[in-house]
Amino acid sequence: DFAFAKAKLAKDMAANRPELSREGRTDLKQARHPFIAKDKVVPIDIRIGEDYRMLLITGPNTGGKTVSMKTLGTMVLLAQSGCYLPTAPDPVIAVYPNIYADIGDEQSIEQSLSTFSAHMTHIVRILQDVEEDDLVLLDELGAGTDPEEGAALAMAILEKLLQLRVTTIATTHYSELKTFAYSREGIENACVEFDVKTLRPTYRLLIGMPGASNAFAISRRLGLSESLILRAQQLVKADHAQFEHVINELENEKMMYEQRNADILERQQRVTELEAKVARTKEELSKKKGELIRKAREQSAAMVRRTRRESEAIIKELKEQFDDQGIKRRQQAIQDARAKLNEAFEKSRPGIMAQKGVGKAVSLKSIKPGDIVYVKKLDQKGTVLEVQGKELTVQIGSLHTKVKASACRFLDHAPKEPKGAGVPAASSSRRQSNAFMQKTQTIGREIDIRGMMVDEAEVVVGKFLDDAVMAGLSQVLIIHGKGTGALRKGIHEYLRRHRNVDSFQFADITEGGTGATVVTLK
Structure with missing residues (x-):
């Protein structure tokens, strides 16, 4: 109660x-x-x-x-x-x-x-x-x-x-x-x-x-009566009367300042509301700007990927049409086409292909054939075959290309050959080149493993990644589907352990979203 x-x-x-x-x-x-x-x-x-x-x-x-x-x-x-x-x-x-x-x-x-x-x-x-x-x-x-x-x-x-x-x-x-x-x-x-x-x-x-x-x-x-009040005021001590007067003045000033403070507080509240409104508007514009940029990048990236796949198909046809006499011209044409595609793709999706801060500047005094360099424009590692003035002839996979030394970064010196090696260098290089050529002709950029068991998919994906590295590809697409997610988890775990995988992430929505994974190779 x-x-x-x-x-x-x-x-x-x-x-x-x-x-x-x-x-x-x-x-x-x-x-x-x-x-x-x-x-x-x-x-x-x-x-x-x-x-x-x-x-x-x-x-x-x-x-x-x-x-x-x-x-x-x-x-x-x-x-x-x-x-x-x-x-x-x-x-x-x-x-x-x-x-x-x-x-x-x-x-x-x-x-x-x-x-x-x-x-x-x-x-x-x-x-x-x-x-x-x-x-x-x-x-x-x-x-x-x-x-x-x-x-x-x-x-x-x-x-x-x-x-x-x-x-x-x-x-x-x-x-x-x-x-x-x-x-x-x-x-x-x-x-x-x-x-x-x-x-x-x-x-x-x-x-x-x-x-x-x-x-x-x-x-x-x-x-x-007024006369009595006047007489009383005369009898009050002068200092007391002055004190009372000062108090009255203070009270009047206090009331005036309270009114001013109320006006200032009201203005502060209006300013605060306007600042909050401006902040909200700025945040909304920032979100819209970010969304527009993201959509534009997604669209450009999808367009470049589509163009790249079409170009790969054209390059494959060109490989089949060229004879052995035009192998150098063919390799150069292929390399130039891929370089342009990589450059366009890098601009549309900054940060995916670019490797900033890799290695150190190439020194023309110390660089020699056999050294390993990183070609920035192609986003690839290669072996130096020849030094000609300020240009380097670099082998990337099965392809040879000439690049300026300033466009490369030094990674490592030429590996020392084991003593008593029984295979001549020329013969070994030729066999390696033939192997690269075979892989370049047959390997595609993507693989479909939907419907496979995880163990079976690991074997197929492992061979596919090795072939892609030999063919000089920097990125591949693995299509695993969505389903229960077991295959995706198993393949992601396998990719984390693979020696040739630099990173991986889900594909764009135009390439399958969470049903596919883009793998960046070392």
């Missing part, structure tokens, strides 16, 4: 769950006294316990000083009873071991107590029992006696509470206490706002500024 009652109360008050602070910090925004009607209550902001432990509230009678103090006390009791608080979202409130209050006029004829005696009796008992981190609420501190003596007593009591590190909120009329709060660490002035033009309190709590009593203005509004 208690839990449901608290929930119903929280709903009726439009309350929020507080964060309980063990460090003595309280920060309530738009706090509403629960006993004042919703259409009449003026929300206030209360902060205490972080930079200061004592809040001294000054201002005119009927201005809301006591209500502000009672609002905090009620909020503390609500929170420590497990209730939500009628404030703006995310309230923070301290947990106080004990709460003491001296509020209201409890003079007693029966006990021979005046207003001052009644207040002092309570304060004496509070000072005897209060401990560090307790909360003390003192209304009209030092009232009911001689102003000078009352102000002096009030300052002494506040100093004692400061020494005990007690969280304190006190209300007063004494101007001396306003100056006292300015000269002590741990005390902060506050006031309830009063509109001098309308002679009405606004009931707003302003922390950081002392309030004026506005007794003359209120008396004039209530009908006191």
Whole structure:
């Protein structure tokens, strides 16, 4: 029943769950006294316990000083009873071991107590029992006696509470206490706002500024004769009158700055919204740009691959038509065609064929036949056959081509021949060349292994890769289909172990997507 009652109360008050602070910090925004009607209550902001432990509230009678103090006390009791608080979202409130209050006029004829005696009796008992981190609420501190003596007593009591590190909120009329709060660490002035033009309190709590009593203005509004008010103003000390004037000026400036701050905050919010809108637009344009570039690259890559396959078929026909007399012209024509295709393919899909940073620059002084070089334009490794000035004759697979030394990168020196080799170099080179020629004539760029078992496919793919390397191919396509994925996984695992495989990835959507794998050979 208690839990449901608290929930119903929280709903009726439009309350929020507080964060309980063990460090003595309280920060309530738009706090509403629960006993004042919703259409009449003026929300206030209360902060205490972080930079200061004592809040001294000054201002005119009927201005809301006591209500502000009672609002905090009620909020503390609500929170420590497990209730939500009628404030703006995310309230923070301290947990106080004990709460003491001296509020209201409890003079007693029966006990021979005046207003001052009644207040002092309570304060004496509070000072005897209060401990560090307790909360003390003192209304009209030092009232009911001689102003000078009352102000002096009030300052002494506040100093004692400061020494005990007690969280304190006190209300007063004494101007001396306003100056006292300015000269002590741990005390902060506050006031309830009063509109001098309308002679009405606004009931707003302003922390950081002392309030004026506005007794003359209120008396004039209530009908006191102007002559009496003028005489009273003459009797007031000049410095006090000047102090009250300064306070009024500060209140007017504070209201003006609050209005300016509200305007600045509104402009900042609009700027933030515009920045977010620009960022979203920029991100959308970036995505569209990336998508267009990706589609264009996919289309160009697919076109180049298609052209390459058609060219390979034409090259194969040309191989069959040429006789042995035109072998050199045939090899050169084939090499030139493949070089152009590789260059076009590399431009359309940058990063797939290019090998940046491979080897070191070729030195014409140290390069010699038999050394291994990397031809950048063809993206292939080859063996140097002859050095002619600044050009190199390089054998790549079964093909011979002339390239500039600056277009190559040095990889390794010529391998040393084993001693006692029984096969003449010319004969060995000739047989190797014939083998390359046979592979070049028969090997295709792709192989279809759909329907095979993994063991069977590994044998077929292994032979296909070896033939492709001998034919000088840099990339091949393995079509394995999608199905259950077992064949694809088995072949991918085999490719990771193969000595001639540099890398592999799924083919483009135009060549089968995840149903085929593009393999880059070493």
